[in-house]
Amino acid sequence: MTVKAWLEMAVHDAERRGLPELKPLLEALAKSTSALRTAEWNADATGELQFPRRNER
Amino acid sequence: MSAEPHTIAQLARALESRQTTSETVVDRCLRRIADRNGTLNAFITVFEDTAREQAREADREIAAGRYRGPLHGVPISLKDLFDVRGSATTAASRVRQEHVAEADAPSVTALREAGAVIIGKTNLHEFAFGTTNEDSAYGPARHPLDANRSPGGSSGGSAASVADGMCFASMGTDTGGSIRIPSAVCGLVGLKPAVGELSTDGVVPLSATLDHIGPLCRSVEDAAIVYDALRGNPRAAGKAIDPRALKLGVPRDYFLALLDPQVSSTFESACERLRAAGAALQDVAIPHARDVAAIYLHIVLAEAAAYHANTLERRPDDYTPNVRMRLEMGRYVLAEDYVRAMRGREMIRCEVDAALEGLDALLLPSVPIPAPKIGTPTVKIAGSEEPVRNVMLRCTQAFNVSGHPAISVPCGATIDGLPVGGQLVGRAADTAGLLRVAAAVEVYLGPGTSR
Numbered sequence: 385m386t387v388k389a390w391l392e393m394a395v396h397d398a399e400r401r402g403l404p405e406l407k408p409l410l411e412a413l414a415k416s417t418s419a420l421r422t423a424e425w426n427a428d429a430t431g432e433l434q435f436p437r438r439n440e441r
Numbered sequence: 442m443s444a445e446p447h448t449i450a451q452l453a454r455a456l457e458s459r460q461t462t463s464e465t466v467v468d469r470c471l472r473r474i475a476d477r478n479g480t481l482n483a484f485i486t487v488f489e490d491t492a493r494e495q496a497r498e499a500d501r502e503i504a505a506g507r508y509r510g511p512l513h514g515v516p517i518s519l520k521d522l523f524d525v526r527g528s529a530t531t532a533a534s535r536v537r538q539e540h541v542a543e544a545d546a547p548s549v550t551a552l553r554e555a556g557a558v559i560i561g562k563t564n565l566h567e568f569a570f571g572t573t574n575e576d577s578a579y580g581p582a583r584h585p586l587d588a589n590r591s592p593g594g595s596s597g598g599s600a601a602s603v604a605d606g607m608c609f610a611s612m613g614t615d616t617g618g619s620i621r622i623p624s625a626v627c628g629l630v631g632l633k634p635a636v637g638e639l640s641t642d643g644v645v646p647l648s649a650t651l652d653h654i655g656p657l658c659r660s661v662e663d664a665a666i667v668y669d670a671l672r673g674n675p676r677a678a679g680k681a682i683d684p685r686a687l688k689l690g691v692p693r694d695y696f697l698a699l700l701d702p703q704v705s706s707t708f709e710s711a712c713e714r715l716r717a718a719g720a721a722l723q724d725v726a727i728p729h730a731r732d733v734a735a736i737y738l739h740i741v742l743a744e745a746a747a748y749h750a751n752t753l754e755r756r757p758d759d760y761t762p763n764v765r766m767r768l769e770m771g772r773y774v775l776a777e778d779y780v781r782a783m784r785g786r787e788m789i790r791c792e793v794d795a796a797l798e799g800l801d802a803l804l805l806p807s808v809p810i811p812a813p814k815i816g817t818p819t820v821k822i823a824g825s826e827e828p829v830r831n832v833m834l835r836c837t838q839a840f841n842v843s844g845h846p847a848i849s850v851p852c853g854a855t856i857d858g859l860p861v862g863g864q865l866v867g868r869a870a871d872t873a874g875l876l877r878v879a880a881a882v883e884v885y886l887g888p889g890t891s892r
Contacts, residue, residue: 395775403766413738413773413774416734417735417778420739421778425784427731
């Protein structure tokens with residue numbers, strides 16, 4: 385699920401549950417999740433990225 | 442004694458030599474609580490009768506030659522997350538008002554075995570989920586130097602109780618900085634030991650893999666005394682080392698990039714004093730420090746939400762509104778993002794290890810701002826408006842993520858007299874080594890307002 389789709393779903397669900405005040409918190413969380421997902425150290429199924437590199441310790 | 446003991450170490454000498462009694466000291470602390478708790482709201486529960494009883498028992502044992510060590514007869518408070526048999530562990534929440542603990546937490550048992558007098562349970566940010574202590578079912582705890590300010594959090598009542606002379610130390614918890622933050626802004630020493638070193642059993646969790654327990658005290662020596670008691674290993678922390686032999690790393694990027702100007706100048710002055718004392722300071726890097734906040738957030742939210750989900754469904758209105766919303770936010774974190782964060786955590790751990798290579802400790806500010814005014818959601822810093830919570834966690838949460846031991850030590854004050862803390866981070870799993878470094882630099886970092 386993309387962050388955009390997740391945010392739409394989460395905001396919709398929060399409103400359905402009567403928690404509209406969650407929206408700004410979810411928007412802030414979405415920004416943080418985007419940062420997490422685009423970080424260079426994320427796992428890569430091709431095996432091309434090896435991070436953290438052990439020889440850097 | 443010409444002056445009343447200020448630290449546990451001083452009090453221990455007076456108690457062991459019978460220049461004073463535990464009953465006298467506990468009575469003085471109880472009177473201080475009676476005088477000041479209405480203003481500071483530091484305590485949720487005061488164990489007046491049992492504390493007096495424990496004090497008299499300590500005096501009897503010491504008089505009979507059965508001195509247990511430096512905590513014997515010393516009054517200590519507990520953040521109201523620690524189980525004490527027969528009393529409520531409220532977590533500062535209406536959710537737990539009917540709770541009664543069936544047994545002492547192992548850490549409380551260790552303190553009792555060392556002879557400590559448990560004087561009461563302190564106020565906190567509800568379920569430890571905040572840095573200001575404003576969201577509590579019992580109302581906010583307040584700063585001893587300015588009741589319009591926060592004592593920090595989440596162990597805010599603990600810090601206020603020690604800083605205001607209501608007890609000699611307090612046990613707190615630290616998930617992102619909740620021991621070090623209130624210690625720093627109240628002018629105390631706050632120790633977060635290495636991850637997994639001290640049992641968190643019998644302590645209400647916030648985030649199972651990030652939670653730590655530790656003491657808030659008036660000196661590094663006192664922190665070592667409480668740490669030793671919790672480890673069941675008296676005097677293991679050892680003596681300070683020569684400051685001229687110290688090598689300290691300062692992680693300037695990120696950690697020193699967003700500081701209140703007075704915190705910055707106070708910290709830099711402390712660094713100069715250390716250099717003048719002969720310590721070697723060098724800049725070091727934690728290359729992905731900027732990713733720490735996102736890593737921390739996805740771990741703490743998911744783990745806290747897992748603990749609270751059932752109760753949020755049944756008793757949502759028994760939480761304070763802000764804490765309820767943060768917990769609800771955690772219920773939307775996806776599993777893949779939690780796993781990403783845990784991978785990032787391992788990377789940060791490796792990077793902190795690398796930064797410490799060849800050094801005794803890292804040195805950085807504990808909190809980028811002095812104690813904030815109560816009710817202030819944001820703070821203007823370096824030209825931008827930032828959430829107080831994010832700013833207060835900025836320098837501490839990395840070491841919950843990495844698990845390295847860390848300690849906040851007073852390093853001066855603003856022109857208004859508000860304390861500023863310097864943070865030392867030790868090598869992995871070496872809390873005793875960190876305490877030796879902290880003891881060596883304490884006199885050069887300080888003085889804080891507490892001494």
